Amino acid sequence: MIQAFIHAPRYHVLVEIALVIWILRLLFFTKSYRSERTVLTEKEKEDLIEDWQPEPLAPPLSESDAALLNVNERIVDRHIWEFCSKIGKHVTVNGHECLNLASMNFLAMNEDPLIEEDAVASLRKYGVGSCGPRGFYGTVDVHLFLEEALQKFMGCEEAIIYSYGFSTVASAIPAYSKRGDILYADESVHFAIQKGIQASRSRVRYFKHNDMDDLERLLQEQEREDQRNPKKAKVTRKFILVEGLSMKHGDLCPLPKLVELKNKYRVRVFMDESLSFGTIGKTGKGVTEFYNIDVTEIDLITGSLEYALGSVGGFCVGKSYVVDHQRLSGLGYCFSASNPPMLSQAAITALQILQDKPEKLERLQENSKWMHRQLAQIDGLKVSGEAISPIIYVQLSDATGQTGVDRALLQRIVSECEIQGIALTCPAFLDDEELFVPPPSIRVAVNCDLTKEEIDEAIRIIQNVVRDVLSTRDAFAQ
Template identity: 40%
Template structure:
């Protein structure tokens, strides 16, 4: 008997029963507890060999996986000869980062105007030797030129510096932001207000904050591009009604009500979406009728008053005040600080619940840096001026100037031009007369006809600059067909026909506006000599979509 067997009394029996080699028993004798494991293994083999085989296989497999060194994968390129690989690289052409410029996009870039001085009533633009009369800046009440505004901006810059360097919800809130929100809430007579640092971000944030894919929006087909973007971001179901057509709006609302009864639809949030003064047309929404339909069918109302504040209403509060509509009738009231208030940004006024919800759900508020402090200070100063002077002289002056401009176009154009805007609107769109338009309906315009008509309008505005009057063509961004072209489940409504847009302010006088219209008519007649007499033939081009650029 070996020394190992003497040390381990049970080793001899195990060796005899299954013939364990001597060197194995000697080696196991040196490992504490190994002999006990060997006895357990042998007993398991006698009782249930299948279980033992499965367990041993799993142990070996785990050890194999843990100890195996991963092999280096060979790339497919390594299997190709160098000459073939180089040939493939030489033939590779990446997709373009941007689509090629179309004729319309090229015209927009070539027609860009660069201001060389501040945008006051008379300003200096590149390429023109003398100052030009500015009819493009939407400073409707002329606050941007007031000494009080300049002084407020200067004092705020000296106290706070330039930027806020952070979003409102974290470390970008400064006392003047809160003061401005209180001033706006007091001016409009609401519980609270939220200020956004960008005007277009106000609508694009407020709509998705309150409407999602389970909700329904009924939208005027002429709303501006910021609203269209907000509607699209909400992913709500969208129904359009004809521009300012209350019969069509009633038809849409009645159809939805009939669907509710037939489908037994669950309750959902529903908004009618309109503008007070439409940026794309310059006409006024019949808000009293909209509110009547809203109450009849029990809907909510979203109203954008960006271009009507300071122009309509006894105290300059917009179209809602013009029609005597209480603020409580408007569920979401948004507007811009970039027009009448001579500042930058936008705001939404309403109940405390509406405002506080946006502080956590309004993307433009949560994820954008807050406005520079001097911008908020300027807006607060503009509210003081609007409160003290709008009723007495400023709003009446804007209304009078707008009526003067529209009357002059009708009188002097002699059938060559038409204005489609409200006679009291400070935002005026002037188009070629129907006999010169290259399409009968906005939906009939394609790239060729739109570009041909815009080419004539751009020739008019270029000649006007040379004659000392600054006006602008309503520009459009041309997108390729790879970009999403629908809003909700609907195709986007057609844009208005091309037009020249004028912004009339309280600073203009009757002589200046009459001279501007005379210049417009003169340049129009010169440009019409080269205007095509019929719609051009559309060449084969990639499918495009036209979208408004502010």
């Protein structure tokens, strides 16, 4: 050992000596250093605590946070004479009894006694929660029953359910598209899809809303780029992201042309049917049924249980090998507690009601067409969206172009309608985070239980309020 020390390189010996000195310092000098720390008196501690100003948990709101700065709080409460009332066809807002044209309870499943009865029975059998993610100990038989029911209803090979509608599409997109892949997305896709795009870290190229010519232009540009670099093109996956029924505009995607482009340029199509599921098509299967297109033409369909079915959660359907991939790669599926059994059972019952009572869907579509037609006749308003859509967006036909002024005018219309017994809402967006925010509008949600007389009365009230509010527009703007 001594010989090794003698023959060792000098720099090696110096490094070892330095290490030994450092270790000795840590062992013998740390205690004395700690003992020299300043000890505060009780009064000094109290003074420091009194002077301490904690930072706010959230930054102060700016003028752009319109949704959070809205001072017109709208409190939905239950009837005084009822122990527990549901938010259905009628609702009490700030003490006003209103016809509900704000909630997306399209098929009136929120008030169905059979759904409530089955959910309560499931609650008594399984308890409130499932206590874990699906892949560990959170799978209950009703989850499998719901997946089977959705798979059969949509005519696909397999289905998978999530416990939260927002996380469904936001988890599905990054499960397939990764860094280096390309996403072609409609510029009006809703916020959950935008978050899925962001999580995927893929290259995204937005095309104009429902503009298939613009989409084809982007696909052609990429085709030319692939020809210059065929090696890279082989490992680059390409996806088109669209909504069946637009959350921001209330119109349908041009699916026939989309399928044509898909087959021509060999890209995959992911379609979110959150709003169109249960509301569009002869039996409520969505946009594929509306256009009579084979559901297998769409690589992955995502949907929500929170609108037409009145439950909570989301689902994906498609080919088995596509859906199965999410059971190990869908973050919202792998790491979130599974859907509470009673909510899965509620969705099963609601889906069965949809199939057993097709007249619900027929009434919804008739009401949507009638509401759209009547709203379009009101002077001062411009109606957008498909006539068959259960959500209708109404804008000012002569907008000022100033977002704040137009939004305030529309909010005033909503408030006045509420006082006169009609509950409406202005859709809110996160202006600092969402892309391609649409102009201010009023959103009208139709449900199947509305009568023609109720719709006509609502139109009469809205028309009078719009006339009164717009007559004072100049004074209001000043």
